[in-house]
Amino acid sequence: MRVKKTIISLIALTSVSGIANAVSETKIETVQAAAAVAYSAQSGTFYVNYPGYSIAVYKEPADQPVTTGKFLQHGTAWKVSRQALVNKKWYYQVGKNQWVQAAYMSRVKPDISATSGLSGVMYVNYKQNASIAVYSAPANSPKLTGQYLPHRSAWKVFQEATTTNGKHFIKIGANQWVQGDYMSWSQPVVQSAGRTMVATAYDPRVLGNYTFGYDTVAANLSVFPRGTRLAITFQDGTTKNYVVRDTGGFAYSNPNQLDIAMPNSQALQFGRQTVTVRVIS
Incomplete structure (x- = not known):
């Protein structure tokens, strides 16, 4: 009887071991259900609306969508025919098998x-004893925050942006932007009293000169040598920096006159003005 019991025990143990091996060799596959799409x-x-970038086009709305290899440029217009919601993310259909993320439209x-x-x-x-406005965001018609930054004050900068009408803005903080035309990398010198001069305007490109930029001024070179940097304050109180790069017949006979480069449409409106001129360097 003892022998029989031993044999039965061995058979039972072998059977259990075989089942365990079978279970261990079984592959368990987990299938994750696709996220539901609500059209x-x-x-x-x-x-x-993704400044400075383009957005990807996808074959269909999905939790992990597949791209078509196409991209849509910032500012371009597209007709939308349908929308879809996938896992709290919206997509717009812009063509057959063409979907984009709604967050960028x-x-x-x-x-x-x-x-x-x-x-x-x-x-x-900007100008002595004056301040510049702070805006909430860069825009063609920006909104004021009510804050102002004094001339010559220093600020950390984080980003720059250009609007569609050519305005340049610089970010100095959260929802705080200033016009880039009134910011510089070097601290402005304390301005001394300048000299009063007569200023006219011209467009060097109309004369066939595409080398000089619109920060150029033509002057009598015996008064301001070529390369002299000037700060010119206009009648409306704004001050802009220019470099003496040009001269002309008028300058020799009118040493107290400057000819300031600017686009032709602005030059025609500028006419003849009295300005204050300071030498920067």
Whole structure:
């Protein structure tokens, strides 16, 4: 009887061991269900709103969508025919098997044409005893925050942006932007009393000169040698910096006159003005 019991025990143990091995060799596969897609009506013209970048086009709305290899540029307009919601993320259909993320689309044409990163400390470079306005965001018609930065004050900068009408803005903090024309990397010198001069305007490109930029001024070179940097304050109180790069027949007979480069449409409106001129360097 003892022998029989031993044999039965061995058979039972072998059977259990075989089952265990069978279980250990079984592959367990986990299949994750695809996220549900909820389609709904949407129509109209939308604009890509992702300054400085393009957005990807996907084959269909999904939790992990597959790209078509196409991209839509910032500011371009597209007709939307349908929308879809996938895992709290909206998509717009812009063509057959063409979907984009709704987060980068807007019904209103964006004001921003380009953005780029910026890092360092810049100085307000406006005019003595004056300040510049701070705006909540870069835009063609920006909104004031009510804050103002004094001339020559230093500020950390984080980003720059250009609007569709050519305005340049620099970010100095959260929802704090200033016009880039009034910022410089070097601290402005304390301005001494300048001299009063007569100023006219011209467009060097109309004369066939595409080398000089619109920060150029023509002057009598015996008064201001070529390369002299001037700060010119206009009748409306604004001050801009120019470099003496040009001269002309008028300058020799009128040493107290400057000819300031600017686009032809502005030059025609500028006429003849009295300005205050200071030598920067």
